[in-house]
Amino acid sequence: MAAAAPQPPRRRLATEAPLSGTYTSLTAEHIPELAALLATPATSLLTTLAPARECGVTPVDAAELVAYNHDWMNKYRGRSACVVKPKSTAEVAAVVKYCAQQRIAVVPQGGNTGLVGGGVPVYDEVVISLANLNKIRSFDAISGTLVADAGCILEVLDNHVAEKGYMMPLDLGAKGSCHIGGNVATNAGGLRFLRYGSLHGNVLGLEVVLPDGRVLDGLSTLRKDNTGFDLKQLFIGSEGTIGLITGVSIITPRRPSAFNVAVFGLPSFEAIQTLFPRVKAHLGEVLSAFEFFDAASMTLVQGHASQQVRDPFEAKHPFYVLIETGGSNKEHDDAKLSSLLEDLMENSLISDGVLAENETQIAGLWTLREAIPEAANRAGAVYKYDLSMPVDKMNELVEVLRARFEEKGLLGEGKMFSTVVGYGHIGDGNVHINVVADKFTPEAEAQLEPFIYEWVSEVSGSISAEHGLGRMKGEKIGYSKSDVSVELMQSIKKMLDPHRIMNPGKVSWRLPVCLLACQRGAWQEKKSGCGLITEWHIAVSARRIVWPQGRDVLDSLSCCCISPRLHDSNDDPCFHPTSAHPA
Ligand SMILES: O=C(O)CC[C@@H](O)C(=O)O
Numbered sequence: 044m045a046a047a048a049p050q051p052p053r054r055r056l057a058t059e060a061p062l063s064g065t066y067t068s069l070t071a072e073h074i075p076e077l078a079a080l081l082a083t084p085a086t087s088l089l090t091t092l093a094p095a096r097e098c099g100v101t102p103v104d105a106a107e108l109v110a111y112n113h114d115w116m117n118k119y120r121g122r123s124a125c126v127v128k129p130k131s132t133a134e135v136a137a138v139v140k141y142c143a144q145q146r147i148a149v150v151p152q153g154g155n156t157g158l159v160g161g162g163v164p165v166y167d168e169v170v171i172s173l174a175n176l177n178k179i180r181s182f183d184a185i186s187g188t189l190v191a192d193a194g195c196i197l198e199v200l201d202n203h204v205a206e207k208g209y210m211m212p213l214d215l216g217a218k219g220s221c222h223i224g225g226n227v228a229t230n231a232g233g234l235r236f237l238r239y240g241s242l243h244g245n246v247l248g249l250e251v252v253l254p255d256g257r258v259l260d261g262l263s264t265l266r267k268d269n270t271g272f273d274l275k276q277l278f279i280g281s282e283g284t285i286g287l288i289t290g291v292s293i294i295t296p297r298r299p300s301a302f303n304v305a306v307f308g309l310p311s312f313e314a315i316q317t318l319f320p321r322v323k324a325h326l327g328e329v330l331s332a333f334e335f336f337d338a339a340s341m342t343l344v345q346g347h348a349s350q351q352v353r354d355p356f357e358a359k360h361p362f363y364v365l366i367e368t369g370g371s372n373k374e375h376d377d378a379k380l381s382s383l384l385e386d387l388m389e390n391s392l393i394s395d396g397v398l399a400e401n402e403t404q405i406a407g408l409w410t411l412r413e414a415i416p417e418a419a420n421r422a423g424a425v426y427k428y429d430l431s432m433p434v435d436k437m438n439e440l441v442e443v444l445r446a447r448f449e450e451k452g453l454l455g456e457g458k459m460f461s462t463v464v465g466y467g468h469i470g471d472g473n474v475h476i477n478v479v480a481d482k483f484t485p486e487a488e489a490q491l492e493p494f495i496y497e498w499v500s501e502v503s504g505s506i507s508a509e510h511g512l513g514r515m516k517g518e519k520i521g522y523s524k525s526d527v528s529v530e531l532m533q534s535i536k537k538m539l540d541p542h543r544i545m546n547p548g549k550v551s552w553r554l555p556v557c558l559l560a561c562q563r564g565a566w567q568e569k570k571s572g573c574g575l576i577t578e579w580h581i582a583v584s585a586r587r588i589v590w591p592q593g594r595d596v597l598d599s600l601s602c603c604c605i606s607p608r609l610h611d612s613n614d615d616p617c618f619h620p621t622s623a624h625p626a
Pocket residue numbers: 158216233413416427428429467475476477509
């Protein structure tokens with residue numbers, strides 16, 4: 044049989060038809076109406092971010108809203124002047140319906156632990172926080188089915204089901220603050236994906252508020268249901284762009300009664316590849332995690348983690364692997380792990396290994412791996428790349444990047460990048476590359492992108508294994524999805540959210556930009572003026588802007604100035620008077 048012709052690498056889309064639709068900015072008049080929908084005093088809905096004041100929104104209370112306007116990494120910043128915290132699905136639906144009628148854009152926000160800016164506003168969208176929607180609705184201890192509000196914290200749910208001998212099928216470093224609704228909306232993967240699989244398999248049903256305010260009541264608890272399309276799958280990983288998840292029904296697996304953890308030091312990445320099948324064969328079903336991190340990650344954790352993380356090895360190793368077992372017979376599993384360790388040492392497959400002897404040591408070893416993202420964040424401005432690819436390629440890109448930066452004199456103390464670290468989920472073919480810079484700058488980003496995306500596309504990988512596209516990678520979807528896939532996604536978006544009020548500027552949806560008019564040198568908001576920017580990094584030039592409302596808006600402006608500068612999030616995207624600003 045003739046060999047299959049090699050597939051051409053997937054490329055970024057050359058053209059992308061912008062979706063039509065507009066939204067208006069929130070004004071002081073909307074506030075009492077929103078408050079009435081929530082039975083909340085208007086004053087607690089509105090705050091004074093400086094840009095909001097410039098837009099003419101009445102200042103009331105600034106401090107509270109700041110946290111909702113930026114992400115965990117301080118990379119993405121919005122200027123929402125309004126956060127609502129509904130306490131029921133009906134309240135969420137009422138707010139969304141109102142916003143749809145008024146054409147006000149909204150951004151759903153869970154625990155705000157996302158890593159791609161998907162949960163923070165881009166401009167002045169109303170933030171719908173799910174924090175007050177936090178009740179556990181039911182748990183069936185026979186089937187292990189949990190039904191919970193979207194705002195429930197993952198760890199709270201895990202503790203709840205633990206009482207009945209179950210566990211949540213996903214586990215993340217952010218479990219103490221992330222919400223289950225956010226986990227589902229981003230299709231979070233996490234540390235135990237290897238054993239329990241994706242949320243696409245574990246979620247049994249969803250309750251979703253659609254962009255027009257209708258409620259899709261799909262909170263099924265059935266394992267099997269073949270009646271028509273499985274609509275919930277559409278919302279898993281949709282990042283709040285076609286609906287707002289308010290309730291989740293999920294199957295939970297039995298909680299293993301015995302956990303153990305071992306960490307190995309290895310001489311090379313090739314050794315990890317030899318190790319993985321061997322460990323799978325030796326441990327079988329009890330293997331619940333197989334994580335790796337490189338020497339640079341270990342150094343980062345030693346220097347920057349908030350908690351003390353002791354390196355358990357006497358010598359330094361180029362790579363480390365952490366494996367976790369979760370079984371039902373502690374003695375049996377411990378013996379299996381010890382014999383594995385002996386076997387690996389005898390056959391020189393690892394350089395060294397440590398086995399936890401108690402729960403404190405288990406937690407300590409896990410911290411070596413789990414503290415890496417936090418340590419990177421504390422070390423500086425961190426550019427994060429969350430990539431899927433064949434396992435044998437996972438470390439290559441890390442090395443390619445280091446070599447590239449070293450050659451250009453960009454890597455090291457006092458240089459553009461202080462370190463490049465690689466770690467992740469070997470079992471899932473998912474590498475996390477964190478590049479630490481002094482600060483977020485367009486120059487630093489230009490050293491990383493599109494190079495990384497092109498490289499990933501060449502090896503037929505995915506530019507987002509588990510964090511989503513959010514604000515960071517929306518425009519990059521074409522590196523991992525075909526034109527036809529994106530077209531279908533756009534059709535669905537158009538059908539469900541014709542006014543594009545749901546989480547604009549995220550996933551692959553073009554950003555509607557509030558139009559600012561500059562009249563006699565003062566910034567003023569034109570409330571009805573929203574345009575679609577058709578290119579990134581542009582400042583000014585009306586002919587590059589598509590005016591959904593027609594000529595009248597354009598004619599009413601003497602001049603305009605827009606500079607999204609999304610890559611440099613320390614600059615306010617909307618209020619950026621540049622030299623290109625027309626006189
Ligand atoms: O921060 C990152 O880049 C990765 C975060 C998370 O997915 C992890 O695996 O620890």
